[in-house]
Amino acid sequence: MNIFVFYDKRKKMIAQKIRGIWNPELYHGWGKKKRFFEGWYYKIVSKDEKNAFAFIPGIAMDENGKKQAFIQTLNGKKTTSEFIKYPFESFKANSKKHIIEIDKNRFTTNSIDLHLENIEGSLKFQNVTPWSSSFFSPGIMGPFSFVPYMECYHGILSMDHSIKGELLINGEKVDFTGGRGYTEKDWGHSFPIGYVWMQSNHFSEPKISFKCSIAKIPFKIFSFNGFIAGIWLKNKLIEFTTYNFSKVKKCNIDEKKVEIIIENPKYILKILVNRSKTASLAAPIQGFMDAKIDESMTSQVQVKLIEKKTKKTLFEDIGKNAGCEVAGNYSVIQKD
Numbered sequence: 001m002n003i004f005v006f007y008d009k010r011k012k013m014i015a016q017k018i019r020g021i022w023n024p025e026l027y028h029g030w031g032k033k034k035r036f037f038e039g040w041y042y043k044i045v046s047k048d049e050k051n052a053f054a055f056i057p058g059i060a061m062d063e064n065g066k067k068q069a070f071i072q073t074l075n076g077k078k079t080t081s082e083f084i085k086y087p088f089e090s091f092k093a094n095s096k097k098h099i100i101e102i103d104k105n106r107f108t109t110n111s112i113d114l115h116l117e118n119i120e121g122s123l124k125f126q127n128v129t130p131w132s133s134s135f136f137s138p139g140i141m142g143p144f145s146f147v148p149y150m151e152c153y154h155g156i157l158s159m160d161h162s163i164k165g166e167l168l169i170n171g172e173k174v175d176f177t178g179g180r181g182y183t184e185k186d187w188g189h190s191f192p193i194g195y196v197w198m199q200s201n202h203f204s205e206p207k208i209s210f211k212c213s214i215a216k217i218p219f220k221i222f223s224f225n226g227f228i229a230g231i232w233l234k235n236k237l238i239e240f241t242t243y244n245f246s247k248v249k250k251c252n253i254d255e256k257k258v259e260i261i262i263e264n265p266k267y268i269l270k271i272l273v274n275r276s277k278t279a280s281l282a283a284p285i286q287g288f289m290d291a292k293i294d295e296s297m298t299s300q301v302q303v304k305l306i307e308k309k310t311k312k313t314l315f316e317d318i319g320k321n322a323g324c325e326v327a328g329n330y331s332v333i334q335k336d
Contacts, residue, residue, distance in 0.1 A: 016095045024139040024155030027093035028187045034065040037284035038187035045321050047178035052076035052297045057107050059091050062288035069102050076297025079279040109157050121167035131156035132237050140228050142243040152188035159232045160201040160209035189287045192216050194328040198273050200301050200319030210303050216332040225333050240264050251335045270304040299324040
């Protein structure tokens with residue numbers, strides 16, 4: 001290879017990696033050859049709430065360099081899922097804006113275009129609501145975005161948005177216009193050994209969205225319990241994270257429910273999830289999608305936000321169509 005061509009490619013790859021830090025929605029696999037996965041999670045719920053799906057496009061590379069692209073589908077109401085494999089070469093990503101393609105399927109921040117065997121159609125997303133971002137805190141990972149070699153990174157493309165369009169599902173036309181959506185992503189080499197994740201944007205009033213996850217995070221020779229939670233309320237994001245002086249006061253998990261209490265300097269967040277029936281999804285371990293997790297899309301989450309200074313309840317409601325995962329050895333994150 002010509003040395004100038006080599007350095008040009010190297011320079012381009014470095015630019016792509018740097019761009020990805022401040023744009024977590026972008027593809028992060030440039031230059032990766034093994035032990036790496038990346039997946040985007042698109043949740044959609046119809047206006048009448050009779051249909052709820054998640055579509056998860058992504059790529060995976062094992063420790064030996066075996067590669068594949070994939071699209072997972074999750075039917076939340078029927079609790080069924082499908083893992084569709086594609087040649088890695090069918091995956092295409094734009095380095096400057098979030099556009100990925102797998103075969104004939106296309107995914108962006110504001111749309112999805114599906115051409116699967118049993119699901120076909122296009123949906124547009126309006127009023128996309130990203131997690132707040134700044135130079136030193138680029139997205140939900142905050143300053144951890146700059147830390148190399150973490151097991152798993154996380155990003156939020158939209159806490160809440162409206163949907164326009166319809167899908168043909170098993171020959172039946174399903175209108176998603178007026179429904180709500182949520183989009184996030186993960187990349188790295190493995191999911192945590194134990195974690196809990198939950199999300200809902202179906203509260204009594206529109207434009208309210210909630211998300212929380214707690215996980216055992218390995219780093220070098222030690223590990224710690226990391227967490228990220230936020231509630232989008234009255235056009236404001238209230239954050240509870242490992243890096244903003246928040247603390248988990250309680251994390252109690254059993255077969256039927258999850259109970260969490262988190263505090264930051266100003267607020268107390270109380271969470272109670274009533275777990276429901278799940279479907280199995282493929283999950284990454286050492287880069288490849290060889291692990292299994294269970295996810296529900298019909299759980300209910302009770303959320304209560306209290307202002308510390310006045311002890312006033314600022315928000316209290318039940319979120320429906322809640323996504324919930326309790327995975328791995330969750331005893332490592334329990335706290336009574």
